Amino acid sequence: MKNSKSSDSLSDFEEYFESIKNLLLQRFNNIPKAFVRTYGCQQNVYDSEKIKGILHKMGCSFVQTCEEADIIVFNTCAVRKNAEDRVFGNVGALKSLKKKKPNLIIALCGCMTEQDHVAKKINDTFPFVDLVLGTNSIRNFPEFIYEVLTDNKHIFKTKINDVLLYEGTPIRRESKFRAFLPIMYGCDNFCSYCIVPYVRGREKSRASDAILNEFSQLVHEGYKDITLLGQNVNSYGKNLDENINFAKLLRKIDSIPGDYWIRFMTSHPKDATKELIDVMAEGKHICHHLHLPVQSGSNRILNLMNRRYTREKYLEIVHYLKEKIPDISITSDIIVGFPGETYADFCETLSLIKEVEFSSLFTFIYSKREGTPAAKLEDPIPYKEKSEWFKDLLQVQNGLTEKICNSYIGKIVKVLIEGTSANKGYLTARTQGNIIVDLPGSEQLIGKFVKAKITDVQGWFLKGEVI
Ligand code: 5AD
Ligand code: SF4
DSSP states (O other), rough: OOOOOSSSSSSSHHHHHHHHHHHHHHHSSOOOOEEEEHHHHHHHHHHHHHHHHHHHHOOOEEEEEETSOOOOOEEEOSSHHHHHHHHHHHHTTHHHHHHHOOTTEEEEEGGGSSHHHHHHHHHHHOOOOOOOTTTTTTTGGGHHHHHHHOOOOOOESOOOOOOGGTTTTTOSSSSSSEEESSSSEOOOOTTTOOOOOHHSOOEEEOOOOHHHHHHHHHHTTTTTEEEEEEETGTTTTTHHHSSOOHHHHHHHHHOOOOOEEEEEEEEOOGGOHHHHHHHHHSSBBBBBBOOOOOOOOOOHHHHHTTTTHHHHHHHHHHHHHHHHHHOOOOEEEEEEEETTTTTHHHHHHHHHHHHHOSSEEEEOOOOOOOTTTGGGGGOOOOHHHHHHHHHHHHHHHHHHHHHHHHHHTTOEEEEEEEEEEESTEEEEETTTOOOEEEEEOGGTTTTOOEEEEEEETTEEEEEEEEE
C-alpha cells in the first residue's frame, strides 16, 4: 500500500487514515496524543494547522507539552541562526523523553530540514528522530507516519516537491475568527541574505478560483480577520495562465459579501504598484495596513542585498500610500549589520525610519546563512557594535511608535476583540492598522468587531473603551 501514494487522489488517503488510526491505537493502547510546536513565520503557523488537521484525521487528540505527547512534531524555521539553535536545543532535550517512552514518535518538518548541514546534524546527533520531512511534503505526512509505524525505521523525506499537491488536505485552525490563507508558495527573489528560496523552492501561485472559494468559505464560517499569505504576494499570478495579478485578486476577494477584514503579507516593495494601493484605498474590507519590508535605508546596502529598489522608490510608494490612504499604518522589517554595512549606511536607515514613521518594526541583526550569496561577503563589524546600532534603532522606533499611538487618543476606531488580555480584567483587541488595544468588556465579545474609543497609551499599545 505504501509505494504509490504521493500523487494519488485525496480519497485514497482515507484508506491510509484508517490504517494509521488503527496502528496508532495499537501502539499507544489509547487515543494518541499529539503536540505540534511552531517556530517562525505565519506560513509555518498555517503549515502547522495543516499538520494538526492531518493528525486529527489520524485520530489524535492534542496536548500542550512534549512530556504528555505520544507524537511530537517540530515545525522549524531557518531564517536566522538563533531560531535554528533553539530547535537543535529543543530536539536534543527530547532524547531522554524518547528513552523513557520508546514508542514516542518524533517528527521534524519545516524550513530547517531542507538544508544539507541540518540533515547531517540530525543524522549524526539526533538518531532518535523518527521522521524528517521537507517544507512541501506535508501532503505525504500520513504516508511517512505509516512507514514509521510499519517499518520502524528512521525516515528522511526532504527535497522540495510540488507544493500545490497539498491543496485540499485537512486543516485544524487555531482560531475561530482569524485565519491564514496562502495564495502562493515559495520565493523567486533571492535577496542575498535570505535562505527562504533555497528551502521553500520556486514561487508558485494558487489558482484564483481555489483562493476565492476558500475565502468565501471562511467568511461563511464566521472568520473575521483573514490574512492572505505569500513570501511576496505582490508577484501573485506570474506563473498562472489567468489574466490576474495581486491587485485584481484583492479586488475580487473584496467583493465577497460579509463583515470581515482582509490582510496580506508580505509585500515586496519592488512589486508594490499604484494599482495595488488604489485597490486598498477603494476596498470595503481591506485593512489600512501595509507591511512593506524595507530592510535598509542605504542604496548601497539595498543593492548588495539584491532588493531591486532604491530608497527613493520606496519613499515614493510610501508617499503615494499616505496620499491615497491617510490613516494607513505602515510596518516594516529591518536588518541591522548586513555584511559591509557602515555606520553611515545605518544612519540612512535611521533617517528613512524617521521619514516614513512606521507604526511598528520587526528588527533583526544580520544572521549569516550558509549557501546564500551574502555569506561570502566580508563582514568586518563586530557583533557587539551591531548590537549598539540595534539598540539605537529600537530607541528611535519606540519614540515613533509612541507618537503614532498618541495620535489615536480620543479617536473612535473599529477593532476586533481577540481574547482576554494579560492586563487583568481587560480584553485585547486589534485595529485594522494592527495596533493592540486593551479594553474592559465581557468575554462574549471575543471574536466580534466593536467600536472603541481610545483613551490612553501604554508603551506600544492603546487603551480604550467599547462604545
Ligand atoms: N538575517 C537577519 N534577518 C533576516 N531576515 C531574513 N533573512 C535574514 C538573515 N539572514 C529577515 C528579513 C525578512 C524577515 C522575515 O526576516 O528582514 O524580511
Ligand atoms: Fe527572503 Fe527576499 Fe524572498 Fe522575502 S522576498 S522570502 S526576504 S528572498
